[in-house]
Amino acid sequence: MNTSTGYAPRNYKIVKHKDKTLLEVAMGPHHPSTHGVFRMDVKLDGETIIDLIPYFGYLHRNHEKLAEDMTYFSTMPYTDRLDYLCSMTNNWAYALTVEKLANISVPERAEYIRVIIGELTRLVNHMLLVGFYINDLGAIGTPLLYALREREKILDLFEWASGARMMCNYLRFGGIREDVSDEWLASCNKLVDAFPYFLDEYDQLLTGNEIVISRSQGVGVLSKELAINAGITGPMLRASGVNYDLRKTDSYSIYDRFNFRVPLGQFGDCYDRFMLRLLEMRESITILKQALRDIPKGEIQSKVPPVLKPKPGEAYGRIESPKGELGFYLVSDGSVNPYRYRVRPPSLINLTLLRDLCIGHKLADTIIIFGSIDIVLGEVDR
Amino acid sequence: MQDTLNLFVMNIGQWLSANLGTLNNPDQIIVEIARWLRTEFGNWGVVGFILANLMATVPLIAVFSGCFALTTWLERKGLGRIQNRYGPNRVGPYGLFQPMADGIKMLLKEDIVPERADKIGHFLAPVIIMIPAMTGLVFLPIGRNIIAASIDSALLFFFAIGSIVSLSVFMAGWASHNKFSLVGGMRAIAQLVSYEMPLILSAVVVVMFVGSMNTSVIVEAQQIKSWVTSDAPALQCLGQVLGWHVFQPWGLMGFLLLFVSALAEANRSPFDLPEADSEIIAGHLTEYSGFKYALFFLAEYVNTFAIIGICTTLFLGGWNGPNIRPPWSDDPQALLIPGFVWFFLKIFVLMGIMIWIRGTLPRLRIDQLMGFAWKFLLPLAIINLLVAGCFYHMEWYFGWPFSILILCKSYAIVVRLNKSKLVNSNRTYTYA
Structure with missing residues (x-):
């Protein structure tokens, strides 16, 4: 048995199973809980996971190579399809990188709108995660559908602003595509005001639930050191107690103007990861309230040449996407196409620790550990 | 042939005017009809014998299959409302014909047998699982005298038959030649065998008290006889309610234990691990x-x-419920509302609770599930057994406080012993 990862699983001693036949189960690529086409080859001793090998790539579609044969702008709609639940933040990360590469400034109002839709996207993502997490725990549908109900309202706002509910393609280099109306801002305000009630309802239903607690506490514990060494980012890292939020450390865009806190977990188990999303949603609400209060009137698009030809050079832009650090790395050779285009997908890098988190746990735990990592296969495989 | 038919129709008319016209005892209508039919069939020789026997079983299968259809509708509708959606509403009024549409769909679908499956086992498993399921119904007293088989060891037979379910579930899991099926089968065996213990132990309490395993006798025992036979309607009602075993300390504990074990035995959420x-x-x-x-x-x-x-x-209390004698009746055992109404009402209330639980609770993990059976339900069931024994031999003013005290205390102790040190429901989160 290979235990080279240096991680000692909880309550389980790995012994050599020479004279025992183990059950090897291929969970996926078609499985209700893999959230897409993903396969885990699991070795089982009874119900306990002895070994787990994740396989991905079923959804690989040559995203990075495609982008190198297209103009900078033509890639924008394709970034929607990376993490298809949070297209707005994908757009944002890509736009940020190109703006860095070509030295494009962004007007004030556009920055505010970016923050607003970025935080709304975080709400969408975290709500879905929390809903699906409880769904994986076995509460069939109920919490998920309550989360989806609220998500629909935000998607309505997205549709109003950009014309699409999920594949928004809303951001442009140096601004945004369409300005939002005052009515839009008013509805957004209304939604933001009502949202904490939904969170309270969710809290009452779930966070104190005996079964949720006993199923997820102490499961899939991720230590601080391992999390840092593996390059984990986002809520998963913060659940392990590491204070690292790009909105604070980088304060990209205009995040230094807002007052918000970064919740930190203590134990780094599934429950912390689950709770952290709920707490982050509350912080997102405070950011949204401030942004909606302060948003100025004015331009939404700065001057950008019709044919974008950045000077030769390279740029790495990153934002705190709902799933973690989403980075784009671009190398320009002075032509209309990027010479090299590379995505740093938080989903993929957070997923790499799946085996270490799962070994020694039960089969049912694999599902919730996998669920608590929060991945989207579109981003993992690209 | 024509003559027989005419005679039959004439007989029905006569019988109706003789028996139903007075409606002496609405509770016994079905029993009367059955008895009369049986005497009619008695003249038909072997055919009559077969028909008379079928009469006991066919209504059972028909009624409970109907209940099954209704319950699937109820479950989908109930779950829908819990989950903030409509549920089935396309087929028929309020989607009531949905079960029929589902049934037709099921019948028309291709029957796929995996190539490497154990063909015989794969075929037999769904057939075999029907046997214990249907046989279990035979011992349910649906109303007074309405029971398919009133035998003295009914309860024992019920639990013995019920344990066959795990066999066929594992048969299905093994024969399918699918690893998920196999894991499901293993889970089912572990779960069903473990939960059999608290299930039976919590039922034994009643047998101790009533002194019989005959289900009809058990139901009859849950009446306060002197109240039921009195003339005051209020007393009659109360006499048929307050005597239920659930209104005694050991009975309440036994009922809760039995119901929780029943959730697990029936593979219902939150114990639906075999088909998670x-x-x-x-x-x-x-x-x-x-x-x-x-x-x-x-x-x-x-x-x-x-x-x-x-x-x-x-x-x-089985078919007992707040019920009075019809004022016009001189039969001391007559009831205004037929007993089977109460029985099915209670069944559907319990079913509703199961649906509610299904829409609310997440699933347990396998080790927690087993721990719950062996470390929580089983000790409580055994303590309940002892308490019930003591209660039986004590005067009521001593037995009630004693058993309440012991049960509450032991519940608290068992809960505390089961509390995991890893789990803390009051976590605090810091902000950077």
Whole structure:
């Protein structure tokens, strides 16, 4: 048995199973809980996971190579399809990188709108995660559908602003595509005001639930050191107690103007990861309230040449996407196409620790550990 | 032939005017009809004999299959409302014909047998699971004198038959030649065998008290006889309610234990591990399609009915309910509202609670599930057994406080012993 990862699983001693036949189960690529086409080859001793090998790539579609044969702008709609639940933040990360590469400034109002839709996207993502997490725990549908109900309202706002509910393609280099109306801002305000009630309802239903607690506490514990060494980012890292939020450390865009806190977990188990999303949603609400209060009137698009030809050079832009650090790395050779285009997908890098988190746990735990990592296969495989 | 038919119709007319015209005892209408039919069939020789026997079983299958259809509708509708959506509403009024549409779909679907499956086992499993499920219904007293088989060892037979379910579930899991099915089958065996213990131990309490395993006798015992036979309607009502075993300390504990074990025995949420869809697809049902799948589904629900029927019979007074004698009747045993109304009302209330639980609770993990059976339910069931024994021999003013005290205390102790040190419900989160 290979235990080279240096991680000692909880309550389980790995012994050599020479004279025992183990059950090897291929969970996926078609499985209700893999959230897409993903396969885990699991070795089982009874119900306990002895070994787990994740396989991905079923959804690989040559995203990075495609982008190198297209103009900078033509890639924008394709970034929607990376993490298809949070297209707005994908757009944002890509736009940020190109703006860095070509030295494009962004007007004030556009920055505010970016923050607003970025935080709304975080709400969408975290709500879905929390809903699906409880769904994986076995509460069939109920919490998920309550989360989806609220998500629909935000998607309505997205549709109003950009014309699409999920594949928004809303951001442009140096601004945004369409300005939002005052009515839009008013509805957004209304939604933001009502949202904490939904969170309270969710809290009452779930966070104190005996079964949720006993199923997820102490499961899939991720230590601080391992999390840092593996390059984990986002809520998963913060659940392990590491204070690292790009909105604070980088304060990209205009995040230094807002007052918000970064919740930190203590134990780094599934429950912390689950709770952290709920707490982050509350912080997102405070950011949204401030942004909606302060948003100025004015331009939404700065001057950008019709044919974008950045000077030769390279740029790495990153934002705190709902799933973690989403980075784009671009190398320009002075032509209309990027010479090299590379995505740093938080989903993929957070997923790499799946085996270490799962070994020694039960089969049912694999599902919730996998669920608590929060991945989207579109981003993992690209 | 024509003459026989004429005679038959004439007989019905005569019988109706003789018996139903007075409606002496509405509770016994079905019994009277059955008895009369049986005497009619008695003249028909062998055919009559077969018909008379079928009369005991066919209505049972028909009624509970109807209940199954209604329950699937109720479950989908109820779950829908819990989950903030409509549920089935396309087929018929309020989607009431949805079960029929589902049934037709199931019948028309291709029956797929995996190539490397154990063909015989794969075929036999859904057939075999129907046997214990349907047989369990035989012992339910649906009303006074309405019972298919009133035998003295009914309860013993019920639990013995019920344990066959785990065999066929494992058969399905093994024969499917699918790893998810196998895991589901293993889970089912572990779960069903473990929960058999608290299930039976919590039912034994009633047997100790009543002194009989005959379900009809158990139901009769849950009346306060002197009140029921009195003339005051209020007393009659109360006499048929307050005597339920659930209104005594050991009975309440026994009922709760039995109901929780019944959830596990019937593979209902939160103990639906053998077919946990988010973990092992559909467990032992993964490789079943078409009518075989429908049979499993039917058997599962009928099994649920049987087990909550036993819950009702043992603790909730069976067909007893707030009921009075019809004023015009001189029969001391007559009841205005037929007993089977109360029985089915209670069954559907319990079913509703199961649906509610299903829409609310997440699933347990396998080790927690086993721990819950062996470390929580079983000790409580044994303590309950002892308490019931003491209660039986004590005067009421001593027995009540004693048993309440002991049960509450032991519950608290068992809860504390079961509390995991890893789990803390009051976590605090810091902000950077």
